[in-house]
Amino acid sequence: MGGCALRLIGALGQPLLLMRHPGVALNLTGREEHTMPNRLSLLCVSGSREKMQMAAMVAATAGALGTEVIVFLSMNALGYFVRGEAPKAPAEGDMGRLMAEKNVPSFRHLFEQAKDLGGARLYACSMAMDLLGLEEGRLESCIEGPMGMTRFLSDASGGQILVF
Amino acid sequence: MVNEKIKVIDATGSFCPGPLMELIAQLKEAEIGEVLELLSSDKGSAQDVPVWINKVGHEMLGSEESGGVWHIRVRKLK
Numbered sequence: 001m002g003g004c005a006l007r008l009i010g011a012l013g014q015p016l017l018l019m020r021h022p023g024v025a026l027n028l029t030g031r032e033e034h035t036m037p038n039r040l041s042l043l044c045v046s047g048s049r050e051k052m053q054m055a056a057m058v059a060a061t062a063g064a065l066g067t068e069v070i071v072f073l074s075m076n077a078l079g080y081f082v083r084g085e086a087p088k089a090p091a092e093g094d095m096g097r098l099m100a101e102k103n104v105p106s107f108r109h110l111f112e113q114a115k116d117l118g119g120a121r122l123y124a125c126s127m128a129m130d131l132l133g134l135e136e137g138r139l140e141s142c143i144e145g146p147m148g149m150t151r152f153l154s155d156a157s158g159g160q161i162l163v164f
Numbered sequence: 165m166v167n168e169k170i171k172v173i174d175a176t177g178s179f180c181p182g183p184l185m186e187l188i189a190q191l192k193e194a195e196i197g198e199v200l201e202l203l204s205s206d207k208g209s210a211q212d213v214p215v216w217i218n219k220v221g222h223e224m225l226g227s228e229e230s231g232g233v234w235h236i237r238v239r240k241l242k
Contacts, residue, residue, distance in 0.1 A: 061181050061212075064188055065219055105182040113185045117192070 039068040039159030046164060047076025049089035049096035055164040056110035063118015072152045074125030080108060081124065081140045112142050123147035168199055176205040176233055183209040184216055194240045199225065202236045210234035
């Protein structure tokens with residue numbers, strides 16, 4: 001999943017070597033030190049239960065650790081954030097079905113906690129909004145607003161991008 | 165401290181990162197110096213919550229398991 005982000009970043013001429021191991025820095029003694037990047041940008045596209053859940057967990061936990069988190073919702077992942085609509089996220093496999101049965105916090109709730117407790121910012125892909133014919137007012141209140149791909153990549157630049 | 169009031173947060177039955185999120189929400193409301201005890205039945209959270217407490221700079225007071233429930237005590241320092 002990281003490969004897609006690498007290709008996107010590569011297309012914009014960003015340094016690929018730095019992006020390959022964004023969580024690893026060399027300290028003065030030459031030992032590898034594992035650090036959280038200051039900014040983590042999540043690109044949510046698949047809309048599957050497992051990927052939405054994982055993205056929400058990452059957003060909430062990274063935010064709680066003080067990392068700046070940006071969540072870009074596009075493709076099949078945007079529909080869960082439209083007012084008045086509550087589509088069920090399809091499971092990819094057994095884990096997704098199991099999560100539906102157990103007391104796992106819902107990804108919507110986790111994204112809201114990521115915003116309220118960790119300062120994560122959620123944006124709706126303007127292209128997906130155009131395709132769906134969505135006005136900004138139809139987005140759930142946890143969404144900051146629409147965002148284009150150029151601004152997302154520009155804001156994400158220098159940090160780490162994860163694709164879900 | 166005698167008769168120190170401990171606020172208990174029952175997050176048993178919730179899965180990662182639910183217990184951590186509950187703790188963070190309650191810590192926001194708490195006074196500096198206050199002690200909170202998080203109850204979690206999630207083993208991953210029992211390992212993760214102390215990492216978060218140390219990382220953000222609160223005081224980890226202890227973690228004990230009893231009957232499949234972890235009791236994690238933390239003092240709010242800032």
